[in-house]
Amino acid sequence: xxxxxxxxxxxxxxxxxxxxxxxxxxxxxxxxxxxxxxxxxxxxxxxxxxxxxxxxxxxxxxxxxxxxxxxxxxxxxxxxxxxxxxxxxxxxxxxxxxxxxxxxxxxxxxxxxxxxxxxxxxxxxxxxxxxxxxxxxxxxxxxxxxxxxxxxxxxxxxxxxxxxxxxxxxxxxxxxxxxxxxxxxxxxx
Amino acid sequence: xxxxxxxxxxxxxxxxxxxxxxxxxxxxxxxxxxxxxxxxxxxxxxxxxxxxxxxxxxxxxxxxxxxxxxxxxxxxxxxxxxxxxxxxxxxxxxxxxxxxxxxxxxxxxxxxxxxxxxxxxxxxxxxxxxxxxxxxxxxxxxxxxxxxxxxxxxxxxxxxxxxxxxxxxxxxxxxxxxxxxxxxxxxxxxxxxxxxxxxxxxxxxxxxxxxxxxxxxxxxxxxxxxxxxxxxxxxxxxxxxxxxxxxxxxxxxxxxxxxxxxxxxxxxxxxxxxxxxxxxxxxxxxxxxxxxxxxxxxxxxxxxxxxxxxxxxxxxxxxxxxxxxxxxxxxxxxxxxxxxxxxxxxxxxxxxxxxxxxxxxxxxxxxxxxxxxxxxxxxxxxxxxxxxxxxxxxxxxxxxxxxxxxxxxxxxxxxxxxxxxxxxxxxxxxxxxxxxxxxxxxxxxxxxxxxxxxxxxxxxxxxxxxxxxxxxxxxxxxxxxxxxxxxxxxxxxxxxxxxxxxxx
Numbered sequence: 031x032x033x034x035x036x037x038x039x040x041x042x043x044x045x046x047x048x049x050x051x052x053x054x055x056x057x058x059x060x061x062x063x064x065x066x067x068x069x070x071x072x073x074x075x076x077x078x079x080x081x082x083x084x085x086x087x088x089x090x091x092x093x094x095x096x097x098x099x100x101x102x103x104x105x106x107x108x109x110x111x112x113x114x115x116x117x118x119x120x121x122x123x124x125x126x127x128x129x130x131x132x133x134x135x136x137x138x139x140x141x142x143x144x145x146x147x148x149x150x151x152x153x154x155x156x157x158x159x160x161x162x163x164x165x166x167x168x169x170x171x172x173x174x175x176x177x178x179x180x181x182x183x184x185x186x187x188x189x190x191x192x193x194x195x196x197x198x199x200x201x202x203x204x205x206x207x208x209x210x211x212x213x214x215x216x217x218x219x
Numbered sequence: 220x221x222x223x224x225x226x227x228x229x230x231x232x233x234x235x236x237x238x239x240x241x242x243x244x245x246x247x248x249x250x251x252x253x254x255x256x257x258x259x260x261x262x263x264x265x266x267x268x269x270x271x272x273x274x275x276x277x278x279x280x281x282x283x284x285x286x287x288x289x290x291x292x293x294x295x296x297x298x299x300x301x302x303x304x305x306x307x308x309x310x311x312x313x314x315x316x317x318x319x320x321x322x323x324x325x326x327x328x329x330x331x332x333x334x335x336x337x338x339x340x341x342x343x344x345x346x347x348x349x350x351x352x353x354x355x356x357x358x359x360x361x362x363x364x365x366x367x368x369x370x371x372x373x374x375x376x377x378x379x380x381x382x383x384x385x386x387x388x389x390x391x392x393x394x395x396x397x398x399x400x401x402x403x404x405x406x407x408x409x410x411x412x413x414x415x416x417x418x419x420x421x422x423x424x425x426x427x428x429x430x431x432x433x434x435x436x437x438x439x440x441x442x443x444x445x446x447x448x449x450x451x452x453x454x455x456x457x458x459x460x461x462x463x464x465x466x467x468x469x470x471x472x473x474x475x476x477x478x479x480x481x482x483x484x485x486x487x488x489x490x491x492x493x494x495x496x497x498x499x500x501x502x503x504x505x506x507x508x509x510x511x512x513x514x515x516x517x518x519x520x521x522x523x524x525x526x527x528x529x530x531x532x533x534x535x536x537x538x539x540x541x542x543x544x545x546x547x548x549x550x551x552x553x554x555x556x557x558x559x560x561x562x563x564x565x566x567x568x569x570x571x572x573x574x575x576x577x578x579x580x581x582x583x584x585x586x587x588x589x590x591x592x593x594x595x596x597x598x599x600x601x602x603x604x605x606x607x608x609x610x611x612x613x614x615x616x617x618x619x620x621x622x623x624x625x626x627x628x629x630x631x632x633x634x635x636x637x638x639x640x641x642x643x644x645x646x647x648x649x650x651x652x653x654x655x656x657x658x659x660x661x662x663x664x665x666x667x668x669x670x671x672x673x674x675x676x677x678x679x680x681x682x683x684x685x686x687x688x689x690x691x692x693x694x695x696x697x698x699x700x701x702x703x704x705x706x707x708x709x710x711x712x713x714x715x716x717x718x719x720x721x722x723x
Contacts, residue, residue, distance in 0.1 A: 040649075060409035061407075062407065069409075070678075071400060072397060075393050089386075099708040100708055101380050109314040109517045130443070132443065132445065133439060133648075136442040136443075143624065144638055159617065159620070160617050163620065164611065164613040164616075166613075167442060167616060182617075182621075186621060195273040196270075196625065196629045
């Protein structure tokens, strides 16, 4: 994909979203008796959002690297000694390489945890999550990961359900029975 | 005198064994989250919130306030010793604090940061006590146009003061305001953006946005970077965990620096939307511009440490003023403290000084005690605090995700909320990836209902006459100030462009 087109992608997506949201806002209905209605506020924000996206898209496609308006902290976030010595902001070492596979696996794990926690209950889902997530994150010690998952989940169950009295998902079917047995074992009735 | 009597009541409230224990736990947790690079102060306070659901309101507020205060200090230690800013507010400490370490003056750098945090924290606590009640009295005379103008000012400041592009900040803010408008509107009961999904009718809680964007989003961002945590070696080998205080004469010689930093920190803290990070950078910039040794900043000058640290800690007291006096959070952490108030059925604002005076003074006393406790911990606990940097980041992050899930679920016992935080987690990562600042999104979600509520009330009360916002003196002045703030970065960019284009 062309570099500039890639640069405008996020604003293009948001512009499309703002068009869809405006369309959704036209369907907001209420009897207002001539007063300002419940759609006015979100519509105004969507219009501002759309205009900002169009502005940024046009600017990025046409103006290239013209100085952009930035907030105050940006102007202050450089070491004055380096600036005085002529060291350009942004000449710092490049950030570490990206790990897209790791990221994708992380997102998939978080999504799987969301689904699993209501089906298997907090305990089982958390044992698996605490064991797998560090492994995906680069910790290649399976015994430690397994111990971490099991002990971490037990400690968290005790802390949350027995100490902080927080109710957590118990799961369905046999997982529910397992969660209830575990709770009985740690003295939560 | 009356103020002191009330404050004494607040101290009496925190001097119970349980509350003192909660205070100590809050201080330790605050220090820990500030030291760990993958955990931010706001994230830490968010993650602690579920533990307060079943607590009484006083211990809940003590815990979160103590975390907030200590969280402004912990990162200074790792910034000075290891060049790891635990929090964004500690970046200026790299320029002078770490530079002092490289010059073999680590102990003195730690001493200056401790003195600066103490002075900034205590002075801002005094100002908070003196200012909150009068501000609340003034706020009692405000009507919806004035409240709308104040909220608008907060929203404008978070955009003006951010380090990101103005357009991206405004886009982020608009998205936050739109998220806040999801659900049934409070005036007409009309459904908005629910798209037939039942749980969206209840709206999207700002806490879920914060937990997702700050918590899971940060974990995903660091995962994409390959979890680059860990403590590097100190420049001269083994780090020295000793603190050496400067002499009183040296402190007195720097009184102007202390004054500038503390006053600017309190002021920035009061501005809704700006917190410790902005305070730290602004004070550092002021010191560079107006300080006697301003030109030495960045070369290991103690003035740089004092400016950044005094202001960051001073912002805490400042941020409590709009929260307690008007119910408007001045920072991300005070937004969570607002949530803790609301979860216990207490609405901060002008009336809280009448309805719950003891609670207000308990918060005041916690700020004083927290600053002192933070300094004690900062003196004695440097070595164990630095030990947590050895914890593998992948393990810490796994626990952060679990805490995020528990925090999100426990509020309403609704599994759907877990989907919401996962979505905002991915959105938080994308924001970071494409350089959209998160703070306006989050603040838009927090202040959106307040802004819309006051806007709609004004329009209904004044027969759809929008000019009332500009014709009433207070709201008009605040809106003009907000507009000036928003236009200022544009003017700077235009000036930069003209300078670039003008022939030499």
